[in-house]
Amino acid sequence: MNVYRQLETRFARLSALSDAEMHLHWDQSVMMPPKGAEARGEQLAALKAVCHGMITAPDMGELIDKAESETGLDDWQAANLREMKRQWVHAAALSEEQVEALSRAVTACETKWREARDENNYESVRPLLQTVLDIIRECAEAKSARLGLAPYDALLDEYSPGVTEAMIDEVFGTLETFLPDFLPDVMQKQAQGPKPLMPEGPFPADKQRQLGVEMMARLGFDFNSGRLDESLHPFSSGTPDDLRITTRYDEDDFAFGLMGVLHETGHALYDHGLPKKWRGQPVGSHLGMDIHESQSLLVEMQACRSPEFLRFAAPVMRDTFGGSGPAWTEENIIRLYSWIEPGLIRVDADEVTYPAHVILRYNLERDMIAGRLALADLPEAWNAGMQKLLGITPPDDALGCMQDIHWFDGAWGYFPSYTLGAIAGAQLFDAAKKTDPEIMPSIAQGNFSPLLAWLRENVHSHGRRYPSPELLTRATGRPLDVTAFTSHLRTRYIG
C-alpha cells in the first residue's frame, strides 16, 4: 500500500489548501472590508492554481493506477481511492486552457448578469451566457469521455456524485404529475382556515441572534467548533471542527433569519459528524450537494417546521421578543410557517411549490446542454414552464429566467440537488422516526438528540464510504423515491 499512502499524503495537503481557500471565501463574505477585494482575488486565484497543479500533477494518473493494483486496502481505503480518482478525473479531464477560459467567461458573465437583471435586459447578457454554455458543453463532453457517463450526467457527477439523469427523470417525473393536482387541493384546504397573522416587530438583531444561538444549541451545534455570523445571503462553510454559518436579520420579520439559522445548522451538523478518522481525505468528505441539502432540509423543513416543534418554539419566540396577542399563539405560528403561496421566485418558495421551480430549471438546462434548446428561446420556454407547473407567468425576465445566478456563474447540473435533497430528507426523516419512536416526542420538547444520533449513525459518520444510492438504501431500506416526500406533504398540508 505504499503508493496508496503516498496518495493519502498528497490529498491531505490538497484538502488543507482547499480548506484555506474556503476559509478565505468565508472571510470575504463575512468580515472583509470592501477594498480588500482585489488582494483577496489574488490570494484565491493563487490557491486555486496551486490546488489545480497538485491534483493534475503529471504522475497522478499513474499513481492512481498503481494504487488500484495494490493489495490489502480495506473498504474505507478502497472507497478513498475511488473518490481520489473521481476528483482527479474531474480536474484532469479539462485542459489548463479550458479551466482558464471557463473562469474568464464566468467572471465576465456573472458581472454582466447583475447589470442585465437590474435592467431586465436578457439580450444584453445572452452572448456572454452563450460563451459560458459553449465551454460548459465542451467540459461536459471532455468529462463524459473520461467518466464513461453521458455529458449531462458528467456535470451532475460533480455536484451529486452517483446521480444520473435517468434517476432524476423518475423522481421528478412523478412529482411533475403529482404537484399540479396536489397544489389546488392545498390551496383549497388552506382557504378554509384564517390567514395567519404576522407578529409585529421591530425585532432587534441581538435578540434574533440570541434566539438563533439557543436553537442551534438545542439542535446540537457545538460553539467550540463553530460560529454564527451575518452575511447578505445565509450560508454554511468551514471544516468539520470549525464550522461557520451565517444568516441575515430582518428587523421586521424574524422568521427569515431564524429559518436561515436552522437550515444552515442542518448543513453544519452533517459536516461536524463526518468520520473523524478520515478528516482531510476524500472519503471523509460529505456525499455531495444533494445529500448535504437533505440534511439542511430535514432539519429545517421536516423537524423544525413540524407542528410538534413549533408548539415548543412559539413560547420561546414570544419570550425572546416579549410578544403577546393572537399573532404569537402556537396555532398561528404553525400556520404562518407552513403557509403555501405559489410565486415567481425560487428562493422565496415554500416546500410545496419549490420542486416546481427546480423541475423547470432541470428540464431547461438538460435541454440546453443537449443542444435541444437555444438560449434565444430560453425566456419563452421558461415562461411556458412556469405557467404549466405553477399557473403563473413572469411579467419579465428579471423575475423569470434571470433570477438565479447559477447558469451565469457556470453551475450547470447544480439545480437538481435542491429537490433531490428535499426528497432524500423526507425519506431519511421518515426512516429515522420509524426506527426510533422517541424522535418526535423529543423534538416536541426541544430535544434533538435522538434525531441527531440517528443521523450521525446512518448518514454523517459514513462520509463518502458508500455512493449516495447505497447510503440511502442502507439507511432507509430502499433507493431514492418520492413516496416519503409526497406523503409528508399530504400529511402536513391536507391532514
Next chain:
Amino acid sequence: MNVYRQLETRFARLSALSDAEMHLHWDQSVMMPPKGAEARGEQLAALKAVCHGMITAPDMGELIDKAESETGLDDWQAANLREMKRQWVHAAALSEEQVEALSRAVTACETKWREARDENNYESVRPLLQTVLDIIRECAEAKSARLGLAPYDALLDEYSPGVTEAMIDEVFGTLETFLPDFLPDVMQKQAQGPKPLMPEGPFPADKQRQLGVEMMARLGFDFNSGRLDESLHPFSSGTPDDLRITTRYDEDDFAFGLMGVLHETGHALYDHGLPKKWRGQPVGSHLGMDIHESQSLLVEMQACRSPEFLRFAAPVMRDTFGGSGPAWTEENIIRLYSWIEPGLIRVDADEVTYPAHVILRYNLERDMIAGRLALADLPEAWNAGMQKLLGITPPDDALGCMQDIHWFDGAWGYFPSYTLGAIAGAQLFDAAKKTDPEIMPSIAQGNFSPLLAWLRENVHSHGRRYPSPELLTRATGRPLDVTAFTSHLRTRYIG
C-alpha cells in the same frame, strides 16, 4: 527584462500565498473557535510548505543571476530584484532538513516554555532551548556564508534588513551610558509633582471601541480598507488595503486598549501607504521590523502621548465615558500617560525604561549566538544585567529570563527592532516637525493629516526602494543616531 518579468510573476504568486497564510493567522487569533486549531495547523503547514517550495525552486538562483545581467531595469525594478534575492538567499540558505528541524524544535520548546514559566522552572526547558539555539546558530552560519555577513548580522538581516551589530552597538552603547544617569533625574523630577489619579471605571467595551474607532479615523485609518477587532494581545496584520488591527479592552483601565489601538494604527498606516504600484512585489513591502516599529511608536509615543494631543483627547475621553472630577483633567491625563516606573516586565515598560529591557536582551542573545554565554549561565547574567541597567533584580526566572516568548519561539535577532524603532521614530518625528511647522498645532486639534502626509511622502511610499539607513538619511538628513530620542526624553520628562 524577460527573466525579470518571470520573477515578478513568481513573486506575485508567492506574495498572494503568504498573504493568505497571514490572513489565516489573523483568523486564528481573532475569530477561530478553539477546536478549529488542528485543521488550521494543517492549512498553515501546507501553505508554508508550498511557499518554501516556490521560493527555493531549483531554477530560482539561476533566474536571479540571469535577471541581474539583464539591462533596462529602472531603480524600482533593480531594488525589487535585490529584495527578491534577499528573500531567496534567506530561504535557500537552509536545507529542507534544517527548516523542518527548526520548526519541530520551536514547537516543542514553545509548548514546554509555557509550562516552565508557569512553574518557574528554567532548568526544565533549558535542554529544549539548547536545541533551538544550536539550530539557530547553524542557520546563522549557513546564512552568514551566503549573505557575506557575520552570523548575528545574518539573523538581524531577516528582521531588520541592513542593520548590523556594529550599528546597534553604537546607538545602544550611547543609550547604555545615558539611561542610568537619566533615569534617577526623571524619578526625582517626577517625585516633585503629585501622583496621577486613575479614572475610575468600569469602562464598557463598546464605549472603549467607540473611542478607539474615533481616534483611528482621526489618525487617517480608512475603515473601507481595514477593521478593528479584539484579541488576547493587540497586533496588526493584513494586506495594505485590508488591514486588520486588534486590541484588548480592560474594563478597569481604558488606557491599555486605547494605546493598543493607537500603536497598531501606526503599523497599519505604514502598510496602507506602501507604494500601490508595487503591491505583491518584494520592493512594495515594508522595510523591516525596526522601521515598522518606528511607525507605531511614532504614532503612539511621539504623537499621541504628547501633551498637545492629550489636551485635545482628555475631553473626548471624558465625554465618551461620562467621567468627571480631578482624574479627568487634561493635566492629570498627561501625567498619567507619561508616568515612569522601572519594572521587571518589558511589555509593561514605559518609553524611558523600555530600552534597558531591549539592550539587556540584545547583549545576552549576541553573546549566546557567539558562544560566549552558555544557557546554564543565562539566569545569572539576566539578573546581573537588570540590576546594572534598572537597579532591580527579578525574584525568579519567570519574571526574569523566561518572560518573553521570542528565544523559545526561535526569534533570535528580533529584540533590537523594538528600540531601533523607538529611536528611528523619534528621529523621523523630529524631522517631520522641523519640515512642517503645522504638524504639532494640527495634532493639538486632533488633526493628523499633516503628519500623515509627511510620513506618506518620506517613509511609506518608498516601500523597500532604499535600504533603511538610506531611507533615514533621505528623510532626516542623517543615518540613525540617538540624539532625537534622548532629546525627546529630556524634553518630555525633565522639561
